[in-house]
Amino acid sequence: MAVNIPGLVAIAVFYVAILTFGILIGRRKNKTGTADELFLANRSFGLVVACLTTAASMVGGGYVNGTAEVIGRDGMAWTIGPIGYNIGMALGGIFIAPKVRAARYTTILDPFQVKYGPKMGSVLFVSEFFGDVFWEAAIFGALGTTLSIVLDINITASVVISACVAVVYTFFGGLYSVAYTDIVQLFLIAVGLVLAVPFAVTSPVVDMSKVTTSWLGQVHSQHIGLYIDTIFLCVCGGVPWQAWYQRVLACKSPKLAQISTVVGACIALVLAIPPGILGVAGAATDWNATSYEGSLPLTFGEWTNILPMVLQFVCPQSISIIGIGAVSAAVMSSADSCVLASGTVFASNIYKNIFRPNASERELVWVLRVAIVVVGALGAIIALTVGTVYGLFILCGDLMFVVQFPQLICVLWVSFANSYGSLSGFIIAMFLRFAGGEPFLFIPPLIKYPYYDEKHGQMFPFKTMAMCISFIVIIGVSYLTDRLFKSGKIPMKYDILQCFTEEMEQKAVETKENGDQLQCNPEPSAEDELLEKKTTSFI
Incomplete structure (x- = not known):
């Protein structure tokens, strides 16, 4: 198969256009070049910009490719990711967004450092950081496989170039560049994937009658525990993300932050429909009647590429090129969010609050930019070394669910929560989560929970269990230490965390x-x- 020259030219033009637009909009909007301007765009987002950039931060490469993959392979019943994450984001918008925006925080780690102190608050950066990196890796992995299939170019080159484009305009423009390129990219996603749907479902090689009922999927009794785990993981794991709190905190008012988050989640949920239909079309395709030369039936790993396969082998070439532009847009809209989110937290909560409290604005700006480059590079590396896109898409919510979610609820609503409870809950959550193993990171299980299966792994909802135990530990240890220290039963000289x-x-x-x-x-x-x-x- 020769390199798809028209497609390659189209993608090159798209990348140059996005890069140029991102840099120009950043230079135009950033008047002072201060850290606050790069972090939060001077808290100037109105309703339209806030809604669209919030939706775009969710609708990434892992989102569209992963949705097509799982609905085509396992059915609608198992397509939990896009539904769960958007429900979680909407709930966060209703209950948390106005609270944190009213407090005028810079990042979602600020309430932890205010309540627990800079050092303890910074410990929770670990789960935020890995969550962002895994999400970014899923995004770049999706684009890499798509470009390699549709354009027949090297996957490493496609991932590296895509990462560079997203990093460069975020590097120069901060949140202004990210938000306004998000709006353009969201429009391209909607047009590109919606346009591909009628061509896919009406193709002569696609027989939709083959999937009349199978596209719904089913949940077998032995998978109930895993199913429950995945639902709670997506709903609750979608709540603590800095990427969308960055948009929340950039809104003009708390009420606007609340409305824009809920509307953004609805937009993102609607945009899961086109890739879902394309995934079902992939399941209904007679691949022997196409120019596809891979193994049949499709292996578990090959289902990861079902969206680009439908674009390449089922749709006309012109539609295929437009579709690949849509996937590329999806990648950029989430990749820039991830690198900016982690960079902002590192610059504000780690570097400034712990190491350099008196750091100048210029110094913070360059720390942010260096962090953006490092996070972008790590995401690209992981994307080239780890397997299924949907696995990464779900995995990125694990640490946010098990570790970060109970911490966030406690710091915002449990008045007596303190560093002792927070640290204890963090350690317990991390241990229980990783003791269950992680096949996507080749970590064997240390603990085989009930219903463990040698072939399929943990069947017990151990992630939900770990989250609940962490929540109980945070509250229990916080309450106990609060009573013991304040009553004098434990002398203040033993208050090593200075609570x-x-x-x-x-x-x-x-x-x-x-x-x-x-x-x-x-x-x-x-x-x-x-x-x-x-x-x-x-x-």
């Missing part, structure tokens, strides 16, 4: 100040009050 020492010292200072004030202005006695009344009456 209560500063609080007690502050109370002591306030008590002393109040006492001094009372001595200078003592409360009037009953006799004094009576004398004052007589004097007033006399006067």
Whole structure:
């Protein structure tokens, strides 16, 4: 198969156009070049921009390719990712977005550092960082396989070039470049994939009657635990993401942040329909009647490429090229979100709050830019070394679900939550999650939970269990240490995390100040009050 020259030219033009637009819009909008401008676009997002960029941050390469993959292979019943993540984002928009926007935070890690202190708050950067990197890897992996199939070019080259484009305009323009390119990319995704649908389902090599009922899928009894785990993982794991909180915190008001997040989730959910239909069309395709030369029936790994395969072997070439442009747009819209999110958290919460509290604006800007490059490079490397796109798409929510979700709920709504509870919950969650193993990262299980299957792995909803245990541990340890330290049963000299020492010292200072004030202005006695009344009456 020769290189698809027209397609290659079209993609090259698209990449150059997006790169140029991203840099130009960043230079136009960024007036001062300050860190706050790059982080949050001066909190200037209105309804339209906020809704569209929020939706685009969700609709990435892993989203569209993964949706087509799983609905074509396993059916609608197992297409939990796009539904679950968007429900989670909507719930976060309703309950959390207005709360954090009203507090004028810079990142979603700010409430942790405010409540627990900079060092303990920074520990939770670990799960945020790996979540972003895994998501980004899923995105680049999706694009790499798509370009290699449709254009017949080297997958490594396609991933590296795509990563460079996303990193470069984010490097220069920050959130302004990301948000406004998101709007263009979202439009291209909608047009490209919607346009491909009628050509795919009406192709002579596609017999939709073959999938009349099978496209719905089914959940067997032995998979109930895994199914429950995946549902909760997607819904709750979609809540703590910095990528969309960055949009929330950039909105003009808390109410606008709430509305735009819910609307953005609805838009993203609707945009899962076209790739879902293309995935079903792939399941209904007679691949022997196409120019496809791979193994048949399709292996588990080959289903990862079902969307680009439908575009290449089922649709006309012109539609195929437009479709690949849509997938490329999806990649850029989420890749830039990931690298900016992790870069912002590192620059603001790690570098500034811990290492360089007095860092200048210029210094923070360059720390952000270096972090953007590093995160982009890591995502590209993982994309070239790990398997299924949908696996990465789900995996990226694991740490956010098991570790970050209970932490976020506790820091925002549990008044007595403290560093001891947070650290204990973090350690327990990480241990229980990784003790269950992870086939996508080649980690064998240390603990074989009930219903473990040698072929399919953990059948017990151990991730949900780990999240619940972490939640209980955070609350339990926080409450216990709060009571023991404040009652004096544990001396303050053992408060190694400084949770209560500063609080007690502050109370002591306030008590002393109040006492001094009372001595200078003592409360009037009953006799004094009576004398004052007589004097007033006399006067």
